[in-house]
Amino acid sequence: MRTQTWQRPRPSEPRRRHSRRSLVPTVSVAAAAVMALGALAPSATASAAPDPVQKGLNALVNPDSVPGALASVTDREGRTRTYTAGVGDVATGARVPQDGQVRIGSNTKAFTATVVLQLVGEKKIRLSDKVDDHLPGVLRGDGIDGRKITIRHLLQHRSGLPSYVDYLDEDIHPYEPRDLLARALKHKAHFKPGQKGKWEYNNTNYLVLGLIVEKVTHHSIAQEIDRRVIKRIGLRHTYFPAHGDATIKERHPQGYYQSAAGAPLVNATEWDPSWAWAAGQMVSTNTDLNRFYTALLGGRLLKEPQLRQMQKTVDAKYPFPKGAGYGLGLVKTPLACGGVYWGHGGSMTGYETRGGVVLKHGKPVRAVNVAVTTQPGQAVKDDMDRIVNKALCR
DSSP: OOOOOOOOOOOSSOOSSOOOOOOOOOOOHHHHHHIIIIITSOOTTSOSSOOHHHHHHHHHOOTTSOOEEEEEEEETTOOEEEEEEEEEETTTTEEOOTTOOEEOTTHHHHHHHHHHHHHHHTTSSOTTOBGGGTSTTTSEETTEETTTOBHHHHHTTOSOOOOGGGGOOSSOOOOOHHHHHHHHHTSOOSSOTTOTTOOOOOHHHHHHHHHHHHHHHSSOHHHHHIIIIITTTTOTTOBOOOTTOOOOOSSOOOOEEOSSTTSOOEEOOSOOOTTTHHHHOOEEOHHHHHHHHHHHHTTSSSOHHHHHHHTOOEEOOTTSOTTOEEOSSOEEEEOTTSSEEEEOOEEETBEEEEEEEEEETTEEEEEEEEEESBOOOHHHHHHHHHHHHHHHHO
16 A cells, blocks of 8 residues: 655755655555565566666665666667666565656756757747846846846856745645745845856746746747657657646656655655746656657757757756756766766656766767666765766766
8 A cells, every 4th residue: 555645845956944844654564574575676677697787776775765766778779778676666565667757856957948949949039038038027036137137047057046945835735837936036146147156056047947938939838848859759758747736647666755864764656746847847767868868969859059058068066966067957977987978867755866878979879867766865866876877888
């Protein structure tokens, strides 16, 4: 039996304060026993001598931390191998479904940025446009002026806008984008737009971009992502959940919340993700994410000038690894074996994703994405990054 919880979601960006935790039921003692008795064995896809990806997933799963893990590796010919470890449901001991759907969090930003840059390529907007050119009077506040914030500032997290995530309610419920924006605008700007040396990862930037897309296209951001990206490259297991939809449509592992290391796991699979909207609401699979980033970096979604702009980076800080650079909705991360890979990653209550694509002579040659079924601590995130590096460096 699955435990239902309406635990407040953790944000897909860092927070400056700790919120109260509502009381939630934990998994049963019997479920914990299932895990302790060997339900954490690798899936049937693993061979007798696990390759580095399978070995890495096996090391990740832990009954007190990460119940399940999934990965997908795609080569330049499009051949894909999927991996699983752990359990997909701690209450039943069910296996992790192969290439199951997960909430992909801030990978959504790369989808939103792609739509914005397609509109730039169509000359419907410009990167130098001010927010007021499309949403006149919407951004006003203490140090906040939409006449000074450009679309490029938003895409690259250099607007200085305060984060609405810091001011969400304690309970989960459907949010409207304008309500979320209003919460941010009650607070002072963190720095001047484009201020030298200033950068701050912030969902509010992509909230505003979603509103601009809707104003320019007269369609919802969900419709534009579906038409311009999902259907265009054939992502069969990727979607932007409808407002108020707390479910995950297809086969998926259960996602779990853990208030602190060693604390009981609680089920956090089904809850309304509308608070993340254009910054983090989407659902996908590891293989679809590989297909998306391969198509994006391979020039199938953007014209060359816009793709080049997307890959112009500034130094990024937490939550990205040391040495990372943030472009326009795309992250450049150093590889342990030399060179870099391109992707984004995402963090949402119940799920964490890491991965990207490595290029050779400007063309994608290998892609990997890894997901786990909690929003883990930094040590697990570092282990996920190591799995990504091992897969891409082979």
